[in-house]
Amino acid sequence: MTTLEGIVLSERTVGEQDKFIDVLTKEKGLIEIAVKGARKINGKSSSATQLFAYSKFCYDVRKEKLHLNSVEPIHIFYGLRNSLTALSLASYFADILRFSTASLTDSGNVLRLFLNTLHFLEKGLRSEAILKSIFELRLMAETGFMPDVVCCRDCGVFEPQELYFSFKDYGFRCAECNLSGDIDAYRLTVTELTAIRHIVLADFNRLFNFRVPENSLYRLASFSELYLLSQLERNFYTLDFYKSLNGK
Numbered sequence: 001m002t003t004l005e006g007i008v009l010s011e012r013t014v015g016e017q018d019k020f021i022d023v024l025t026k027e028k029g030l031i032e033i034a035v036k037g038a039r040k041i042n043g044k045s046s047s048a049t050q051l052f053a054y055s056k057f058c059y060d061v062r063k064e065k066l067h068l069n070s071v072e073p074i075h076i077f078y079g080l081r082n083s084l085t086a087l088s089l090a091s092y093f094a095d096i097l098r099f100s101t102a103s104l105t106d107s108g109n110v111l112r113l114f115l116n117t118l119h120f121l122e123k124g125l126r127s128e129a130i131l132k133s134i135f136e137l138r139l140m141a142e143t144g145f146m147p148d149v150v151c152c153r154d155c156g157v158f159e160p161q162e163l164y165f166s167f168k169d170y171g172f173r174c175a176e177c178n179l180s181g182d183i184d185a186y187r188l189t190v191t192e193l194t195a196i197r198h199i200v201l202a203d204f205n206r207l208f209n210f211r212v213p214e215n216s217l218y219r220l221a222s223f224s225e226l227y228l229l230s231q232l233e234r235n236f237y238t239l240d241f242y243k244s245l246n247g248k
């Protein structure tokens with residue numbers, strides 16, 4: 001018997017009574033656990049296996065499949081259900097996680113990022129736009145897709161007032177060096193560059209602790225989404241749904 005803490009990223013009903021849940025754990029990454037008689041169990045065990053439940057799962061392994069034995073809830077994130085946009089954004093995060101952590105074994109940082117983001121989302125402590133940017137960019141950095149934000153690729157300048165991020169080589173060039181360069185590169189200002197550097201490099205305990213001026217937030221948000229979609233080379237239905245709620 002094995003006991004692991006993790007958060008439920010999705011649930012799929014099987015037959016009349018059973019379901020499978022995808023759980024993101026620190027030690028084993030993403031695991032799938034069969035929950036027998038899921039429709040019959042109620043109360044604490046039922047809420048502990050639902051979407052976005054962070055719980056302590058105790059399971060047996062039979063024929064290479066994991067079967068739930070018992071479960072204890074740690075935190076359920078009930079607050080997410082008070083806002084359709086917050087719930088939809090969390091579903092998008094869960095979708096990206098299922099896709100990008102499938103082969104990840106040490107998921108400690110990714111799990112911590114997700115739990116922290118859900119905490120801020122549930123309590124409404126930061127705007128959805130900034131939480132979405134933080135989650136998208138930091139997740140990419142933690143799963144091996146760190147953007148090169150050190151300095152201009154060509155001349156080495158560290159803080160150009162205006163810069164162009166290229167989705168061809170995932171680095172940036174200052175305005176002068178980009179003059180005859182990549183016409184599809186994404187234009188950013190030094191304010192957005194500073195925010196991006198913070199998101200991908202800051203210690204976890206300082207990660208959510210920064211401000212972006214309103215006029216930079218839109219470009220930061222749009223850059224983060226483009227960066228993630230370009231790295232993962234796919235779209236997410238849950239993202240389209242979230243954007244439709246926001247009239248985009």
Ligand SMILES: [Zn+2]
Nearest residue numbers: 152155174177
């Ligand atoms: Zn340059």
